[in-house]
Amino acid sequence: MKELLSGNQAIARGAYEAGCVFAAAYPGTPSTEILETISGYDEIFSEWAPNEKVALEAASGAAFCGARSIVAMKHVGLNVAADPLFTLSYTGIRGGLVIVSADDPGMHSSQNEQDNRYYAAAAKVPMLEPSDSQEAKDFTIKAFEISEKYDTPVLLRTTTRIAHSECLVEPGRRIELKREYKFERDPRKFVMVPAHARLKHVAVEQRMKALLEYSENCPENVIEKRGTDLGVITSGIAYQYVREVLPEASVLKLGFTHPLPIELIKKFAGMVRTLYVIEELEPIIENHARSLGLKVQGKPEEFRCGELSPGIVRSFMLGVQLPQESKAAKARPPILCAGCPHRGVFYTLNRLKLITTGDIGCYTLGVAPPLNSIDTCVDMGASICHAAGASHVVSKEKQSGMVAVIGDSTFIHSGITSLIDAVYNKANMTLLLLDNRTTAMTGGQQHPGTGKTIKGEDTFQLDLVQMVKACGVKSVRVVDPYDLEQTRQAIEAAVNEDGVSVVITQQPCRLIDRSTWKEPYSIDEEKCKVCGACLSLGCPAIVDRATPEKKHAPEINALLCIGCGLCAQVCKFDAVVASETADK
């Protein structure tokens, strides 16, 4: 019976059915649920790796031994894993190796909008792109087959709308591969010294020719013949929008998108009077079609930015004016959750007016008003390097005005080498390591600092204090970020020290452990002087019912408040009171 599965769940199901036995990932929206789902299959060894490069390397180790292996990451994760990717293209594999790249057009939860189809071209590996959950499952299985047939890693590219949309999927049986997994020596294949790699590059070029042949005739690239007036070449989620908006158009649906077919596209072009390419983000298929000398139209340039939608396709294909969002809608940008243990840190940084180099995680939301205390955010682990690099060029006085913040999971992902660099090269900086014992932004995944594996089994717990000290940091303070005074004192003392100092704030993310929730606070209106101090915390549980007569009228929403007590600490008039039942 068909089941409703997200694209991510369907990829996991596909890996299971394909006889995959190894899976690794670092969490990243919109890819996270792939490994979360796979971890439920006992037949597959699964792991959260410290980062995407490690995940791909571990998966390739298993694939070298003949095991079907899968690795999943968000688009920017593939930047981290690009180093092994480009040379794995040369070595090839023994067991099928599938690399899922989940792109995020529209940047729902990302720092850029890169189109990872370029990676397939750059690394010279085949790419498959499903257009719904059924194809996500089917193409995953197909990707393993292509990987083994052509001796290459295969990129399976999804986008947020494929990854997080649910559609009906027909589940199938798992293939049990009767293989003995072992490493057979073959230095010419696996040892990429220049002499071997030169031969391999030639082999890769030959493989590309064979893959082009496949692309011309494969069941993933199909012509759907309807009218002859309009033909649309499309792929991925854009295919669904084309079917929705232009039901009469003939379609060349490309599921195998690298290398792109040549003859098939020419044939399709010959079947229709007007030829369009409708694709999300970069004009890759469009440019390819132009390079074949075809007269083709693409989407207007403005839609190269942002996520495509059926409404956008209707607007430029049929000239329909789209209704616009009401200006009266309340802006609700993402913010730190009520009770978030990071809030006290950013409140303190704001008070101390420190410039704060930031990193990737929930705490990037410290940039939002009224906390306004994140000044950079580029990539995983960069916060430490930004502060260290700056400290080598700014004056001594300015150095103590800067700190870096990084989360526990991000520190383990890419911050450790950054910290080693800072100490080794004698930077003058303070690092705030915000340890909330989880990978919070992606929904709370385990990592080496939690002491649990993806399956919840106990394992070695990386001690962050020891880790920081091993990097050479002499000054390490551990504080409770729910204690504002303690947090302020520690940060002030640390920034006034020479060299690299670290303050580790320890409180678990409130979303992963509800037993830490306390009774809500409330505001005693008699005592409240409406000074607005509590509102400066930017807590979503504190609502300002201000009126033209009253500048502030803070009120605590008891449904959202989980009793962290920060507002009680910032109130000078003791107007924020714990409920009588509060567990103090």
Next chain:
Amino acid sequence: MGHMKTYRILIVGLGGQGVILCSNILAHAAVGAGYDVKKSEVHGMAQRGGSVTTHVIIGEKVHSPLVEQGRADIILALENDEIERVKHYLRPGGITVAVPDGFAKKLKDPRSINVAMLGLMAKHVEIPEQAWLDAIKGALKEKLVPVNIEAFRTGLAEAR
């Protein structure tokens, strides 16, 4: 099944109100009733604090998992303030199902308002009651099922 009607539905609310659960129940009820279904939502930073919208499209054959602006048949709100944000999605003549005044007070557990709102919307969508009940049972922990079925029925009664 012959020709089934297509329903394009947006569910809106705030984080923590159970928008996702609500859309899961709707999607599974529609599957139980024999429809093709697609449902779309976003995770990660987009989910932190604030507005949550899910798109659920049910019909004989569904292509896009996203509803287009100006083409939604129904907007179901768990938080009436959020209707403003998505009302441009509604087609002319489309239906907005908003939370009635004092509705939460009619429920044994105010947290079941998401399921109660499905009851309030149910008359606008051709899904048999049994499919709704099965979907509620499938989506919730056993101990929460009775209170939510009661909430669903409260919604049905309110709509009459």
